Amino acid sequence: MKIYQNLSEFQRLENAVVTIGTFDGVHFGHQKIIRQLVAKAKADHGESVILTFFPHPRMIIDPENQDLKLINTINEKAAILKELGVDHLIITPFTRDFSNQTPEEYIQHTLVENIGTKHIIIGYDHRFGKDRTGNLTDLKAAGVHFGFTVEEIMEQDIHDVAVSSTKIRQALLAGDVSLAADYLGYPFSIFGRVIKGDKIGRTIGFPTANLFVEETYKLIPGDGIYAVTVEMSLESEKLKGKSEKSKLQSGDTGIKPTASTLSLQPSTFRGMAYIGQRPTINGMTRNIEVNIFDFDQEIYGQDIKMNFLKFLRHDVKFTGLEALTLQLQKDKAATLAFFASQDSH
Known part of the structure; x- marks a missing residue:
C-alpha cells in the first residue's frame, strides 16, 4: 500500500x-x-x-x-x-x-x-x-x-x-478490552516509547517498563490491571540466551527465538500492564506501565506495542508497598492462568 x-x-x-x-x-x-x-x-x-x-x-x-x-x-x-x-x-x-x-x-x-x-x-x-x-x-x-x-x-x-x-470507546474507557476486541476484530493496542520511571517496582520484585505515548489524542483504556502481550525488536543473540533461562524458570511464555544472529528480530512477550495514578504511593500523574514476564533487558528508548487482552481488576489504594506486593503476586497468578487458558484452546 x-x-x-x-x-x-x-x-x-x-x-x-x-x-x-x-x-x-x-x-x-x-x-x-x-x-x-x-x-x-x-x-x-x-x-x-x-x-x-x-x-x-x-x-x-x-x-x-x-x-x-x-x-x-x-x-x-x-x-x-x-x-x-x-x-x-x-x-x-x-x-x-x-x-x-x-x-x-x-x-x-x-x-x-x-x-x-x-x-x-x-x-x-x-x-x-x-x-x-x-x-x-x-x-x-x-x-x-x-x-x-x-x-x-x-x-x-x-x-x-x-x-x-x-x-x-465506551468499552475501552470502562476497561472492557475483551468487548472492544470483539467489535474491532483484533486486540486493542497502544504504541509507545519506554522511558525511565522511579524504579519502585524493582524494589518489590515487579520491575516495570514505563510507556510514553506521544499522541495525546490516543484513547487510553480505563485505570486498572490488564493481561497483555508486548511486541518489540531485540537482538536475537540476547533473546536466545534469555529464552533458554526462561524455559528453565517457568516454561514457555510465548517467546519465539530466531536464529542467533545479532540482527534485530521482532519478539512477543507476555506480561501484565498497569494504568493509573499509583494511589498507594500518592502518585500525581497517570502512568502506563508493564511488567514483562521473564525479561530483564534494558529497553529504555525502545518503541514497543502493547496488546490488551483481558481486564483483571480496577486500580485501588493499598495500605502500603507490602500489601501492594501481595496483590501483584495474585495479579500475576491471574494473568498466567489467563494465558494458560488461552494456550489450552
Missing part, C-alpha cells in the same frame, strides 16, 4: 475506486466497507483508494475541545488498512481552507482532478463541502457530469459503524 501525506503527492489514476472517511478503529463495520472497496477495484481492474483526514476534522473545527480521543493513531490505522489490501491511502490534512471548499469545488478538484475517481463507495448520510452542504444527491449528479459512478452504503451498515465506534 502506498501512503501519501497530501493530495499533492498523489498521482492521478485512470481507474480509481474510492471511499472516504476517518475509519477510526478500522473495526468490523469499517472492514466490511473496505473489503467491498477492494473487491470492486479488483473486479473493475482498478485501484482502491481511501481518502482519510488528519488531523481529525473535529480537532480543527473545535480545537478547544480536548475530549476527542481516537481508537487508532494515524500510523496504526495505516497498518491495518495495508493488511486489508488497500492500494492507496491519502492522508489529507484537514484545514479550514479545505473545509471551506464548496461541494462543487470538492468534487471537481479532489475527487476528479486529483484522484481520478471512476467509482465511489459512500454512505447515504455522507456530507461534504463548506458547512457540510454537499450530499449523496449532489455526488450522483456530479457523477453523471464527470463520468464516475456512485455506490451507496446501506443505512444499516452505516448505523452499525457508528454504533460500533461508540461501543468500542
